[in-house]
Amino acid sequence: MGRNIITALDIGTSTIHTIVAEEQRREGGLRILGVGVAPSAGVRRGAIVDIEEAAQAIRKSVDEARRSSGVPIKSVWVSVGGTAIFVSSSRGVVAVSRADGEISHEDVKRAVAAAQSFLPRQPNRETLHIIPRDFKVDNESGVKDPVGMHGVRLEADTLIIECSSSFLKNLTKTIEHVGLSVDDYVFSPLATAEAVLTKRQKELGVLLLDIGGGTASFVVYEEGAPMQAGVLPVGGAHITNDIAIGFRTHVDVAEAVKLAYGSCIPDDLPKREHVRLADFVEGETAVYSRRELAEIIEARMGDVFELLARELKKINRTELLPAGVVMVGGTSLLPGILGLARKEMRLPIERGILQEFSSAADDTTMPSFAPAFGVVLWAYKMAREDGAGWGRGFQSFSGSRWAHWLRSLIP
Numbered sequence: 197m198g199r200n201i202i203t204a205l206d207i208g209t210s211t212i213h214t215i216v217a218e219e220q221r222r223e224g225g226l227r228i229l230g231v232g233v234a235p236s237a238g239v240r241r242g243a244i245v246d247i248e249e250a251a252q253a254i255r256k257s258v259d260e261a262r263r264s265s266g267v268p269i270k271s272v273w274v275s276v277g278g279t280a281i282f283v284s285s286s287r288g289v290v291a292v293s294r295a296d297g298e299i300s301h302e303d304v305k306r307a308v309a310a311a312q313s314f315l316p317r318q319p320n321r322e323t324l325h326i327i328p329r330d331f332k333v334d335n336e337s338g339v340k341d342p343v344g345m346h347g348v349r350l351e352a353d354t355l356i357i358e359c360s361s362s363f364l365k366n367l368t369k370t371i372e373h374v375g376l377s378v379d380d381y382v383f384s385p386l387a388t389a390e391a392v393l394t395k396r397q398k399e400l401g402v403l404l405l406d407i408g409g410g411t412a413s414f415v416v417y418e419e420g421a422p423m424q425a426g427v428l429p430v431g432g433a434h435i436t437n438d439i440a441i442g443f444r445t446h447v448d449v450a451e452a453v454k455l456a457y458g459s460c461i462p463d464d465l466p467k468r469e470h471v472r473l474a475d476f477v478e479g480e481t482a483v484y485s486r487r488e489l490a491e492i493i494e495a496r497m498g499d500v501f502e503l504l505a506r507e508l509k510k511i512n513r514t515e516l517l518p519a520g521v522v523m524v525g526g527t528s529l530l531p532g533i534l535g536l537a538r539k540e541m542r543l544p545i546e547r548g549i550l551q552e553f554s555s556a557a558d559d560t561t562m563p564s565f566a567p568a569f570g571v572v573l574w575a576y577k578m579a580r581e582d583g584a585g586w587g588r589g590f591q592s593f594s595g596s597r598w599a600h601w602l603r604s605l606i607p
């Protein structure tokens with residue numbers, strides 16, 4: 197029997213991560229065989245803007261993973277994010293088909309399909325995931341698994357994740373340009389949640405936040421299922437740009453200054469601690485205080501948390517997530533970011549940790565590697581559930597697949 201290899205590819209705005217894993221047939225579970233990391237190129241806010249440049253960067257990351265794992269890589273599972281993602285919700289209602297009123301898988305499938313069809317048609321969009329959040333049987337709401345229940349009317353409340361068709365076409369074309377085929381796509385924060393959230397956090401109510409270089413993406417779980425998600429077009433690169441403007445210097449210098457001295461809490465810093473640009477680049481003479489630097493970072497990050505708080509307000513969860521916020525992504529490494537987020541969002545905040553493979557990445561690499569680990573777990577879960585899940589191609593699901601699919605939603 198051939199080996200079952202999963203390769204995950206996370207094409208970020210700053211970094212491209214590849215992970216090769218193998219399913220352990222005998223022992224069960226997964227083993228990480230190799231990883232690859234390369235600086236990103238040709239990507240803006242999560243979307244490919246230059247196919248040739250992006251393909252070169254992907255090739256570098258995949259080649260490194262190929263070398264370190266020692267296995268050939270032909271196809272990849274790919275995370276998608278960025279501003280080409282559209283999140284909406286939709287309800288679908290159907291009459292229960294059986295004369296005795298017992299709800300079947302088929303009814304559930306029709307209710308979810310109806311929810312999708314109620315969504316206004318957008319010609320240039322593709323559906324990535326249709327996720328049922330809840331069902332209503334006659335007047336009984338909050339039903340998680342309606343199959344086997346009795347009723348006349350079945351209503352499905354779904355979260356729908358779509359992305360722009362041209363975005364997906366460019367992504368596919370770029371990956372094919374590297375000589376790889378795409379196994380499937382997954383919305384990045386959904387995959388990341390697989391890597392860092394516990395089942396208990398998902399049940400209690402939690403917001404997973406991935407702050408990368410060009411985007412901040414999030415998903416909110418409640419009662420075990422995703423209830424809201426989104427992508428904000430801000431990330432660490434915006435902080436770097438603000439520093440470059442504030443300190444009148446090049447972005448590369450600003451990035452180095454951020455990594456060496458950045459903090460989100462100006463009040464903690466003595467006024468007299470200085471940042472000398474001469475330490476980073478020859479010829480620069482300017483000297484700024486670390487407090488000024490932290491003020492720039494605090495202002496930008498404060499805006500990000502304010503935007504997130506607004507997203508929570510939209511779904512009436514302001515200060516109301518018992519398991520709080522779990523943060524990953526490279527920008528989550530900024531000193532003081534947890535305190536700032538706690539202050540702005542009034543929720544418990546923690547950094548994400550890998551629930552599995554905890555030895556595969558250290559504290560400094562793990563936050564930006566988390567989405568790729570998530571993609572590996574997502575792919576593994578999809579394979580074990582016979583290809584079922586909140587994946588694409590929902591229309592082709594058979595009844596038994598549907599049952600699996602639904603079961604994976606039930607805590």
Ligand SMILES: Nc1ncnc2c1ncn2[C@@H]1O[C@H](COP(=O)(O)OP(=O)(O)OP(=O)(O)O)[C@@H](O)[C@H]1O
Pocket residue numbers: 207208209210211212236241242277407408409410411412431432433451454455458525526527528529530531563564565
């Ligand atoms: N120690 C650190 N302190 C502050 N910022 C950091 C640190 N390490 C990395 N970053 C920032 O994290 C960002 C990169 O994070 P990450 O690799 O998660 O992004 P990405 O996945 O490429 O981007 P995106 O998900 O937005 O497309 C950069 O802006 C970088 O400056």
Ligand SMILES: [Mg+2]
Pocket residue numbers: 207208209406408409525567
């Ligand atoms: Mg990312």
